[in-house]
Amino acid sequence: MPVRRAARAHLALPALAAAALAACAGSRPEPAGCDLGRGPCAAGAGGTDVRLEISPRPIRSLRDLEVAAVVSRGGAPVEGAEVALELSMPGMYMGENRVPLAPLGGGRYRGKAVLVRCASGRRDWVAEVVVRPRAGEGGDGARGGGGGAGEGARTVGAGRGAAGEPAAVRVRFPFEVAE
Numbered sequence: 001m002p003v004r005r006a007a008r009a010h011l012a013l014p015a016l017a018a019a020a021l022a023a024c025a026g027s028r029p030e031p032a033g034c035d036l037g038r039g040p041c042a043a044g045a046g047g048t049d050v051r052l053e054i055s056p057r058p059i060r061s062l063r064d065l066e067v068a069a070v071v072s073r074g075g076a077p078v079e080g081a082e083v084a085l086e087l088s089m090p091g092m093y094m095g096e097n098r099v100p101l102a103p104l105g106g107g108r109y110r111g112k113a114v115l116v117r118c119a120s121g122r123r124d125w126v127a128e129v130v131v132r133p134r135a136g137e138g139g140d141g142a143r144g145g146g147g148g149a150g151e152g153a154r155t156v157g158a159g160r161g162a163a164g165e166p167a168a169v170r171v172r173f174p175f176e177v178a179e
């Protein structure tokens with residue numbers, strides 16, 4: 001008797017998890033939001049807000065793209081963070097495409113990117129702005145704002161221990177290329 005009850009309870013868990021997943025997927029229609037191909041978009045995650053602009057528009061593959069992000073928290077600009085843009089295609093490996101965004105002051109970050117063309121003809125991409133705050137508000141002041149775009153991302157990540165490293169926030173912007 002107790003054995004059978006336990007078995008039934010166990011079975012119920014995957015079913016619940018599946019239902020929760022389905023509900024989650026259904027309640028977030030991603031492309032319905034802002035279109036980076038038409039103008040700047042704003043989104044947030046974990047209390048960090050990002051306004052992202054990719055130009056020129058419409059966004060095309062195999063072109064030099066200007067990437068401009070404004071990062072804020074509670075309305076205040078986020079200074080001295082390690083910020084990068086990652087471009088990917090959902091469920092399809094298109095090669096690693098991560099560009100550091102250099103700080104300009106005032107919570108503004110800028111960089112350049114190029115999108116590859118998808119051999120399958122797909123045009124849906126996701127731009128993710130990855131923001132890693134400066135460690136402990138001034139504790140990492142030596143790395144401050146002036147770092148060049150080239151050395152940014154990798155050097156800082158490699159040099160810091162996992163324990164003291166502030167968590168990175170990822171803000172997603174789904175978009176489509178014009179061609």
Ligand SMILES: [Cu+2]
Nearest residue numbers: 089092118122
């Ligand atoms: Cu693709």
